Structures are given as C-alpha cells and as structure tokens.
Amino acid sequence: MAEAPRKPLPVPTPETAPYWEGLKRRELRIQRCRDCSQAYFYPRPFCPRCFSANVEWFTASGRARLHTFEVIHRAAPAFAADVPYVLAVVELEEGPRMMTNLVGVAPDPAQLGLDMPLEISYEDVSGDITLPKFRPAGGGS
C-alpha cells in the first residue's frame, strides 16, 4: 500500500465542516429542517425541500439499511489493492442516503441482501478526516 497513489480525501467547506468535524468525534452529524421536519444530506444551510433556513444539526443513530451496491473489480490505482470491495449507497434510519463502503462482510453479492440492516463504522483516513463506513448490524460477520 505504501507505494500506491494516495486515496482522494475530502476537503470540507464552511457548509460541510460540521459534518466532517462530527465524524472525527465519531458522531454522524446531519441536518434537519425545524419547519418541515425533513432530515437531509448532503449538508446545506437551508432545507432543500421547503427552502427554510431554519435548520439544525443533529446526531443520527448510525443505523441504516443497504439501499443498493456494486462490487468493484476494476479500481483506480489508489484502490487497486482493495478489490474486490463494496461501493454502496445506504439509507439512514432518518431517511437520507449516502455513498459509502461496506466493511466486515464478504464482497459477495450472494451474501449482500438489499435492505439488510447496517451500522456505522468510523474509519480514520488522515489526521483530519474520518470516513463513515457501514457494517452489518450487530457486529457483522
């Protein structure tokens, strides 16, 4: 891995920094509209549904379900040592969806049922950045 190209890292913006700071503390901080109650992702300082700016950050449960996925067999050089791996979209218990990787489970479509329950698994990838990954709920296999 040492000689592999570096994996791309996110660079937070003023609007997204609280999300990344939360992950660093092992908290999944997302946003919710105080007017229409919509929880949403990705971070924005207004509600994408009702356009209200009366929004708040809250800590999501970290529970999710597998919404859809692929098993990556041909990867970018920085990820080549990881293949096969699962690139997934999960649906948080609170409703929003996000891209992630599944960990703690074989990258085998036969073992990956859509809607299977998942829980967050924090992965520190640099001094500043922690990525939200997901594993089967209950400790995984």
Added chain:
Amino acid sequence: MDARKQVAIVGAAETDIVGEIPDKSAIQLHAESARNALADAGIKKDEVDGILCAGQSPVAVANYLGIVPSFLDGTAVGGCSFMIHVRHAVAAILAGYCEVALVTHGESGRSRIGGGANRQPAGGSDLPGQFEAPFGPFGPPTLFPMGVARYMKTYGLTEEQLASVAVAQRKWAAMNPRAMYRDPLTVEDVLNSRLIAWPVHILECCLVTDGGGALVLVSAERARSMGTGKKPVYVLGSGESCETPMVSQMADFTSSAAFRVAGASAFKSAGIEHKDVDHLMIYDAFAHLPIYGLEDLGFVKRGEAGAFIADGRTSPGAELPLNTNGGGLSYTHTGMYGMFAIQESVRQLRGEAAAQVSDVKISVAHGVGGMFAASGTLVLTNEA
C-alpha cells in the same frame, strides 16, 4: 409558442472515421466534424453565427474555426449536451439570435490528444469530491450502474436480461461497417466477460473511442428555400432536465427524474404519442441505460423493459428499432456519445443509415449526461 418544425437540421456529419484517431486532437475533431457538416449542408463557414458545443469551450471552437458568433451556448452537462444544444438552437433561431447554428462535438477519448477527461477520482471540496470520491469509485463504469442492484430487486431484472441489451445492439452493429465491434455476441459471452463492477461486465460497458460529429440548423423557411441537397430533418419536439451531480443522491435508483422530465416535455411539445415513433435512440453508456430509458420515456411500463429487449422487440426487424448504429456499446463512444445518437436519427430520417429501417418518419433521440445527472430528448421528423 409552437416551435414544431420551425427549425431544421440541414447538415449532419461525423468525423471521417470514428474509433482510433491518434493523429488528431480533440478540437480538430470538432473542426473536422464542423467542416463535414457544413459541406453536407452546402453552407459556407462565414454564414455560421451560432456556436454550440461541449467538451471544448465555444470560445475555443469559434476561434479555431475562424468565426465570431452572435450566439454561443457552452452547456456542458455530459453526453446529452448536444440534444440540449439542438433544443437551444431552435430557441435561438426563433428568437433571431442567430440564423445558422453549428453544434459540434469532438473528443479524443481513446488517444487522449489535446485534452481528454481525467478519469482519476479526484478528492477535493466539490460535492462528489467530498461525498463520493473517498469511497473508491472509478469513473462512470463504477458509478453509473449503482442503481442496477436496486432495480433487480424491485423488478426482478435478471443478469441475462441485462446482458441481452448488449446482444441486441450487436445485431444492429453487425450491419454497420463503421461500428467498432461487429461480431455476433451471445448472452453467455457477455456474462463470461470480465466483471468491472458487479453486476456489470465489460461487454455491458461502452467503448472508449475518438471521434466527433456536428449539426447545422437553420429556420425551416430557409431549409425549404435551400432547395437542393438532402431532405431537411425538422425538430418536432424537445426536452431537457437535470437531477443530481452525484448518482448517490438519485431520488429513485430505478428511474431517472431527468429522463422523465425531458422525455415528457419532448413528447408533449411534439404533440405525438409513443405509437407514432418509428425509430428510437437511447444513449447506452451502459447496458441498463436503454432499460431505464424505455421506461422513463414511457415506451413500456416500469419493470418491463428488460424482458422487452431480451425478447427481441428492439432488434432488427422488430417493432421498435432501438440504437440502430450499434450504440455506445458496439458502434462508438468518445465520452459524450449523444451527438452520435442524433447523427443516427438524422441518417435514418434521411434514409441513408447503414442499417436502414424502412419508412422512418419520426425518430426520438434520448440522451443522458453524467451519471443520470442530466438529460436531453429530441423528437425529429422528415415530414414538413
């Protein structure tokens, strides 16, 4: 305003060859296409006053061609940009912003001469850089099919049905001497080909090629007065839309919101029904695209398109000729393939296609941009 048949495509051409062109840069592929299309139209370069393109800036293309235009559109939302350019050209010509609109595409997708897309996933501060790239996608082959697993679960699409899309299009490609791949293909061949990102195999992914294409549009009145040359192809209807810069934020992974909006707008503005469509192009960057397109445009009900294609109903001789050049899967795919879908619609309406369908009066060309990010749909006709 009723824009139906008010503007016509009077010039249409691709680069001399498509496939591997290591001796020409991307912008030269724009220029070669433009020269060929203007020659096809019989219109002099100095008459062009509208420049519309993607991949290269309209500033770069206009200057390269030696044109100072009065209308420019650099809408660059991926491979459907050219459907959208045609739509915008209709509006610009009817508004009097230009009289001769030139839409160009050129891309050195394979040889990467003079500026090709960078497929390395970049991190960074933009939205995909923050919320997708860190998890290891590798360009469209790993992002575009993200919804296929959900589609399979929702509608029971099988891997064999998905593979049959590539098989059906190879049948069309077999009749097209310019197609990169023409050898017969079976479902087994597709399923035995290399897995790129389950459930997608390499034979379900588009080609990566060099090439270009261009279109010349003028008012229908001018098209009729030109008198000579080829039959004008009239823009009967059109639509455009966009949904998300990140495939992970699609509202419904089994359907494209942008497809539904663009398609419905195109059919409504054209005043046609699906049974009126004689020929159909649906941008096939990957095998699932024609499935989503057939459903989101309303040709079949949700969940039925996989069986529709697998049963041969889009193959040569069948009821709904689809992607008759062989498509992005077998004909060519420079990176922004939408131009080639329009070119094939024009050829079919002119009666000059390699795999000519008999008696085509209305053709629909439907494009996708990005990974279900954007969409453009054209309804074209040869009936004045």
